[in-house]
Amino acid sequence: MPSLKDLKNRIASVKATQKITKAMKMVAAAKLRRAQEAAEAARPYAERMNKVLAGLSAANAGNAEAPLLLSGTGKDQVHLLIVATGERGLAGGFNSSIIRLARDHAQKLLAQGKTVKILTVGRKGNEVLRRSFKENIVHYVTFREVKQLGFVQADEVAHKVLELFNAGEFDVATLFFARFQSVISQVATAQQIIPAKFGGDVSAEPTTASSALYEYEPSEQEILEDLLPRNVAVQIFRALLENNASFYGAQMSAMDNATRNAGDMINKLTLSYNRQRQAQITKELIEIISGAEAL
Amino acid sequence: MADAFNFELVSPERLLVSEKVTEVVIPATLGEMTVLVNHAPTMTTIKPGVVTVKLASGQVNKYVVFGGFADILPTSCTLLAESAVPASEVTRDTLQKRIETIQAEINKAQSDEHKTKLEQFLAELTHLNGIVVPA
Numbered sequence: 001m002p003s004l005k006d007l008k009n010r011i012a013s014v015k016a017t018q019k020i021t022k023a024m025k026m027v028a029a030a031k032l033r034r035a036q037e038a039a040e041a042a043r044p045y046a047e048r049m050n051k052v053l054a055g056l057s058a059a060n061a062g063n064a065e066a067p068l069l070l071s072g073t074g075k076d077q078v079h080l081l082i083v084a085t086g087e088r089g090l091a092g093g094f095n096s097s098i099i100r101l102a103r104d105h106a107q108k109l110l111a112q113g114k115t116v117k118i119l120t121v122g123r124k125g126n127e128v129l130r131r132s133f134k135e136n137i138v139h140y141v142t143f144r145e146v147k148q149l150g151f152v153q154a155d156e157v158a159h160k161v162l163e164l165f166n167a168g169e170f171d172v173a174t175l176f177f178a179r180f181q182s183v184i185s186q187v188a189t190a191q192q193i194i195p196a197k198f199g200g201d202v203s204a205e206p207t208t209a210s211s212a213l214y215e216y217e218p219s220e221q222e223i224l225e226d227l228l229p230r231n232v233a234v235q236i237f238r239a240l241l242e243n244n245a246s247f248y249g250a251q252m253s254a255m256d257n258a259t260r261n262a263g264d265m266i267n268k269l270t271l272s273y274n275r276q277r278q279a280q281i282t283k284e285l286i287e288i289i290s291g292a293e294a295l
Numbered sequence: 296m297a298d299a300f301n302f303e304l305v306s307p308e309r310l311l312v313s314e315k316v317t318e319v320v321i322p323a324t325l326g327e328m329t330v331l332v333n334h335a336p337t338m339t340t341i342k343p344g345v346v347t348v349k350l351a352s353g354q355v356n357k358y359v360v361f362g363g364f365a366d367i368l369p370t371s372c373t374l375l376a377e378s379a380v381p382a383s384e385v386t387r388d389t390l391q392k393r394i395e396t397i398q399a400e401i402n403k404a405q406s407d408e409h410k411t412k413l414e415q416f417l418a419e420l421t422h423l424n425g426i427v428v429p430a
Binding site: 038041042044045046048049052150151154214215216217218220222223226227230233234237 | 303305306307308309310323324325335336337338339340363364366373375377378
């Protein structure tokens with residue numbers, strides 16, 4: 001049975017924790033809004049890019065000279081997994097759900113006898129994946145010092161990926177990140193970026209027909225070659241932004257839960273504290289009364 | 296008064312302009328081009344340079360873009376820039392910084408082709424440095 005003083009200390013410590021989690025929740029909420037705005041601001045660019053490329057690639061389908069980024073190397077042996085996670089923890093299942101998805105994917109590929117290479121973005125993913133796939137990790141990028149996530153950072157990652165690709169280091173690249181659905185729901189997603197795949201609306205829209213009427217300056221081929229590497233950067237950028245928004249969303253709900261749990265705990269502790277105090281008072285009263293009676 | 300058409304200037308980070316305009320001058324890779332309404336559908340890459348936009352209200356805005364491509368249709372024009380800023384916000388320092396990063400990249404570049412491309416880019420930037428910002 002803890003003494004009154006122990007209980008008091010515990011209540012004080014839980015209260016302090018609650019204050020921290022509450023502050024973290026509010027910070028996450030503020031940052032979430034900004035991250036969400038950034039993700040939304042990036043959407044038009046990515047969408048247009050996708051549309052233009054879908055048109056171009058449809059026009060180039062079956063072209064044997066199509067750039068490798070579009071058609072792939074024709075092999076399926078070496079896979080590169082780009083795993084984007086957060087820099088910090090305390091965000092519920094955010095990091096672990098991305099890592100789990102990536103790990104399952106890697107194990108499946110390994111079981112099929114393929115070679116797996118991993119590029120981690122973010123500290124958390126690197127720490128965990130290093131434990132089980134130490135020899136598979138080829139590169140590690142961290143944005144720890146970066147305050148505002150910009151296109152420059154995505155470009156940096158894309159550069160590395162393209163460098164590896166051009167050196168023939170891998171055949172297929174898949175990007176792992178958490179897609180932001182809402183504050184309470186983030187879905188870990190795997191997206192193939194090399195060879196490029198475009199949204200399902202390719203056939204629905206008459207882009208194929210209209211692209212034939214386009215004048216290209218310089219040639220179609222050159223534009224495609226220019227755009228495809230850029231597309232990799234854009235896809236990575238979008239993933240990073242989504243990830244960022246997801247991270248703050250996850251952190252917000254995790255911290256909200258923590259604050260609520262701390263509140264419950266304080267209630268319980270206060271109850272037993274009061275009960276014990278009452279018991280002590282009663283005990284003292286009995287002592288006084290029985291002492292008086294004995295006289 | 297010429298007819299207006301929709302013009303959008305988009306960078307990966309945000310949508311800079313989405314307005315009715317009468318005339319846009321684009322620094323295309325093969326030379327500057329002026330886009331008016333009813334332009335033939337064209338797709339072109341762009342080099343670093345200045346985009347001049349003449350709004351339907353007659354106001355003229357200038358933006359500095361650093362590479363990208365433009366999608367031109369008879370009724371609209373979309374410019375996807377790798378990076379874009381209003382000309383008034385560009386200073387010699389920011390340009391200088393870009394020039395330095397490109398220079399560093401040239402030193403690292405392995406293939407000649409890549410190097411040539413970067414050097415071309417650098418030349419454009421240096422040129423831009425001269426014209427955009429009157430010291």
